[in-house]
Amino acid sequence: MSGTVKGPASYFPSIEAKYGRPIADWKSMIRAQTGLKHMELVAWLKSEHNMGHGHANALVADTLREIKNES
Template identity: 50%
Template sequence: MTTHRVTAPEPPSDGSTPKGPASYFPSIEKTYGQPVQHWLDLVSDRLDEHRHMEVVAWLKEEHGFGRGHANAVVGYVRRALGA
């Protein structure tokens, strides 16, 4: 079993839409063709040595992310890691 430093949130069980950065996650999966857990894993590793905006720029340049999507993933990971 794979362990993740930051685990993707489960969709709300009451059928409501997620709030905050997680509200972007369904669109991120659809747009960039990978489960959000893939991006959370990449970002959590990258934040060990890079600052928030450096990781945002990396997602934009290397993976074609838009600014909002990149900020959502990086912000979610930073909050989860307590950074």
Template identity: 55%
Template sequence: MNDKVKGPASYFPAIEKTYGQPKSHWFAIVEAAQPARHMDLVKVLKDHHGMGHGHANAVVAHMLAGSQA
């Protein structure tokens, strides 16, 4: 059985290491910025928190998919 994390969640260890905050921190920021469209939420993380596009997109995609595990 392959338990390797796939999809947006696979970015979380790098996001936590790079930006020094747990994923729950980033989820809270996205939650507070809603309602908004996907790319508008990505822009919040990029413009106001210095997150790179791929990492911001992964956080938003994971949140909007309804999985915060």
């Protein structure tokens, strides 16, 4: 099995490089935005942090997956 990262996490190195924050910071900020749905969180990242759609979508998808698995 190869060590290639797939799915939303494959975007994480470029997100950290482009936006200058660790993924853990972005996920904490997403978690703090309570009551928002997936696309609302994507729109928030795009408007408040000038993040591209693909990067925002990857972060939100992975964070919401983690939250779901914690339940």
